[in-house]
Structures are given as structure tokens and as C-alpha cells.
Amino acid sequence: MIAMGCDHGGFALMQQVKAYLDEKGVAYTDLGCYSEASVDYPDIAKKVCAEVVEGRCEKALLFCGTGIGISMAANKVKGIRAAACSDWFSAKFTRLHNDANALCLGGRVVGPGLACEMVDVFLNTEFEGGRHQARIDKIIAIENEQ
Ligand code: RB5
Numbered sequence: 001m002i003a004m005g006c007d008h009g010g011f012a013l014m015q016q017v018k019a020y021l022d023e024k025g026v027a028y029t030d031l032g033c034y035s036e037a038s039v040d041y042p043d044i045a046k047k048v049c050a051e052v053v054e055g056r057c058e059k060a061l062l063f064c065g066t067g068i069g070i071s072m073a074a075n076k077v078k079g080i081r082a083a084a085c086s087d088w089f090s091a092k093f094t095r096l097h098n099d100a101n102a103l104c105l106g107g108r109v110v111g112p113g114l115a116c117e118m119v120d121v122f123l124n125t126e127f128e129g130g131r132h133q134a135r136i137d138k139i140i141a142i143e144n145e146q
Helices: 011-024 041-053 068-074 088-096 112-123 131-145
Strands: 002-006 028-030 059-064 082-084 102-106
Touching: 002 011, 002 041, 011 028, 011 059, 011 102, 011 112, 041 059, 041 068, 041 102, 059 068, 059 112, 068 082, 068 102, 082 088, 088 112, 102 112
Parallel strands: 002 028, 002 059, 059 102, 082 102
Antiparallel strands: none
16 A cells, blocks of 8 residues: 655646556555645655554655655654655665655656656665665664664
8 A cells, every 4th residue: 555645736746646556556545635725745744654654554655846845854754765756767766775665756846757657666666675775774773863
């Protein structure tokens, strides 16, 4: 199960990505927002990321205007490694090397075709482990020092 959420800046793009996931038969839970009325992206990030760190969902897809604000908020949640991406290579390598569990996209930055391709590679790429695991462990150590 994938947890999804957006603010008003990411609302339209998230609807397009949802339609893509529907076509592909990928199960997701939509935690809002549900219109283009203004909301605060940290509230959405917190709610969506809880689904991941509490084990109800495997990964999160987050959307705001740039993908940046919602990624900043998501990365404050212990256990979340969120990547704001606007290219396919980064969406792939943030899984391979960073074991990212949240992909953040900007509705004012990327079009729906690229966004869907990024979602696809993000959801279907496994973490490489190996030398990258030690680096993830160091990220976790920083988190645990706070
Ligand atoms: C909302 O206008 C906008 O600031 C937000 O969607 C996001 O882009 C912030 O990073």
C-alpha cells in the first residue's frame, strides 16, 4: 500500500498520478488534500509519513508546488527518507543508493508524463544495500542523536 498526500500546489498532479496508479492496479491511500483550497503542506506530510513509519504503508508519494517544502517536512519525521526529485535518474537512484521511502514531486515543476515515470521507477526499484547500507546507518545515527 502506498500513502499519498498533497497540498493545493500539488493537488492536480497527484490526481494525474492517482489515475496512472489506478491503470497499473497499484493500491494507495489518499490522505488529502481533496481540493485546490489552500492547506499547509507540513500537516499533510506528517499525516502521510505516519502511515509509513507506523507500518501501514510501504512508501509515500507527496506533492506540493515544488516538492521541496513537503520533503523538508517529511524529513523531520523519524524514519522517513524523503527525496524531492524532478528527473527520472534521481527518482531511481534515491531508491538504489538512499533507500528513500518518500518521493516528493512538484506540481509546478514537472508534468504528468514525467511524474508518472518517476513514480513507476521509484516504486519498482529495490535498494542496492551493500556499501550504501553503512551510509543509511549513519543517517539513522544522526536522527537518533537529535
Ligand atoms: C504553496 O503555495 C507552496 O508554497 C507549496 O506548495 C510548496 O511549493 C512549498 O514548498
